[in-house]
């Protein structure tokens with residue numbers, strides 16, 4: 001394994017503070033491709049499925065695969081690709097969509113750590129540049145704070 005310069009630090013959640021969010025570099029999608037993004041979200045959702053925050057997600061494996069593909073639609077779109085999410089699910093309205101689930105600061109940490117694990121093969125296989133991965137991570141770090149909607 002080679003040494004990575006990507007900073008996977010997580011900005012602590014502070015209640016009432018919504019940090020500005022920048023979209024990921026579109027080159028991240030160009031590098032990994034739509035298939036790469038779909039594989040990434042499959043990997044991530046299979047980790048969620050067996051995680052301490054699994055209770056938030058569908059308990060059926062097939063439903064989890066579908067959920068992963070909806071998320072992949074979103075991430076392809078936010079990285080400048082085709083508007084699959086709008087087409088298949090409607091306007092993103094992410095905070096509203098997450099409102100039915102109690103997302104605590106701790107759940108956000110689990111979510112981010114699992115996402116970091118799912119991203120690792122991209123680094124190890126050198127499927128994308130560290131700069132573009134860094135930009136994707138910063139997006140996850142900042143935007144995930146917006147999804148926190150519960151204290152406990």
Ligand code: HEM
Nearest residue numbers: 056057067070071074089101103107108111140143144147
């Ligand atoms: C960068 C931050 C995040 C993004 C971009 C994001 C994106 C998404 C997307 C696109 C969906 C599918 C919505 C739909 O198809 O209607 C979704 C669903 C969901 N997300 Fe997130 N999410 C984020 C953070 C989080 C966090 C931090 C948690 C919890 C710790 C979380 C929990 C969920 C749950 C429980 C669902 C519903 C699963 C389902 O049945 O489809 N999300 N998210």
